[in-house]
Amino acid sequence: MAEREVSTGVSTLLALLEARLRAFGLAVAVGESSLIARNIRESEGATAAGRAMNPGLRQEVTCQPDAAGVPWWFWVWQGPTRDAPGELEPLCPAANLEWAAERITRVLAMPEGPP
Template sequence: MTASSPAGPVTPASVDARTARLTERLADALTARGLRARVARGARVLASNPAGDPPDGDHRAAVLSPGLRQTVVCGTDRDGRLLWFWQWSGPTRESPPEYEPLCAADDISHAADRIARVLRVVDGPTREEER
């Protein structure tokens, strides 16, 4: 049985087409906020902040600090709602990734703002240091 929406039947192909459009829109919104973003297979957007990259040519820094990066995935939750999910590493190398809801998939601006906030570089003392 195929569910339907006001725009017509919801099929795996229509969800794939929609997530493809949403991932492109989110990548564009992140780029507009000064981040690097690229769309990857599986409805993923890989975002990074170039300000957090280690210095060029410093191999040791590159190994110890891979930079500020975040992966988000567009998919459905248990209720069938299309959402953005944070993708986190599992507790061990052998564990599958873990996913945490971020926001509704159509709310591109909110998703981009939250991702940009997570990947920001803060100049000056942290809140802890100010106390």
């Protein structure tokens, strides 16, 4: 029963973060315990081949309990090899939803105009 409650809590937290990220203009794909946020602006105007080769900036974030059992958001970074599991880096407590959404949006931001 406790596992189901944790699962339901994660689903709710993911849905809340998804809504906030979409409000910031990001595309979001939600999985069982994580989501992938994507800045779709990067591939605007590109050819189909260009979009396939460079689908835009994206970042995976997962919600998991920390060592004390408190739900946290974690960045998921690619492991050192293609088949290695992702590496987790703490982002913030899951209750700090607004800060997490702003931070993710900032990481995926594209500057306006030429560099």
